[in-house]
Amino acid sequence: MPAVINKSFFLHAFGYGVAMALLVLLLRWLEIRFFIFDHTTEIYVGGIALIFTGLGMWLAHQLTRPKEIVVEKITYVEKQEINPLAIETTGLSKRELEILDMMARGMSNQEIGDALFISLSTVKTHVASIFSKLQAVRRTQAVEIAKSLKIIA
């Protein structure tokens, strides 16, 4: 709506201009009818008026145009954020999430176990649980799913 306001305003303003011109012409015409003046001068003057009105508008437009432009730059950076809601949905526990993250970094089960001071068996159990919850059958697949779900970065 606000976009067409100016347009309608312009139409109204133009309408006023036209109305004014018509009124002047009407007055002139009435005058002519009484005093029998030179028609050509009136028409000539009317044309001059119209032309210079347009010229004035164009001039003003040319003069004020650079001032009207306000540039607002908005920068959106798509972050690789995690989605806590998605984590809730999958039902992954804190430990599982931790191990999933380490898997995504290319660590082996043994390395994960060593880093977390837990046995390889435990890691395997967690991994199996992760696969189950993410409906994956391979760790690379689990990582891919997790990333697509924004569970991990």
Place this chain on the structure above:
Amino acid sequence: MPAVINKSFFLHAFGYGVAMALLVLLLRWLEIRFFIFDHTTEIYVGGIALIFTGLGMWLAHQLTRPKEIVVEKITYVEKQEINPLAIETTGLSKRELEILDMMARGMSNQEIGDALFISLSTVKTHVASIFSKLQAVRRTQAVEIAKSLKIIA
């Protein structure tokens, strides 16, 4: 802004009315001077031109007064683009890159072989070559390295 448009429009309309009245008076005055004091037509026309130029400029000014703000929204989206130069550096062949991409999508060696109509052995050979070139020892690691190098998306 849109709420005050109608109000300001009426003010403008009133302004137009006053302007019209003044204009008519001015024209009358010029006319009187033209006929009574017998000035040249050039002066009359020149006056008309000046007046209507001013009118046009005023009109244009009125039209552009609600300072139309041009909002230029520039959106930067950080794309996960691939870096061809990095691929060059690693020396990965076209086939290896293809297989690396499939690995990243969680596919097994067998699945990759089936998809590319090549044997499991060939896939393994390619995978081994990929690991060597990316200095990885596991596929999850290779994928992580490849992604960090922007070799794959």
Place this chain on the structure above:
DNA sequence: TAAAAAATCATACTTTGGTATGACTCCCAT
């Protein structure tokens, strides 16, 4: 055209990954 690089396949072997099952402890919530 000959050498190099890429792509293919195979066989044998080791390592890691993944599945299944069962069990133990701890915590907290009904």
Place this chain on the structure above:
DNA sequence: ATGGGAGTCATACCAAAGTATGATTTTTTA
């Protein structure tokens, strides 16, 4: 207090992944 979830560990087995080596064919390139 007790059942259930979370975390832990183990054993056993099979599948998949990864390593090593060698070979053939195709394609590229110097």
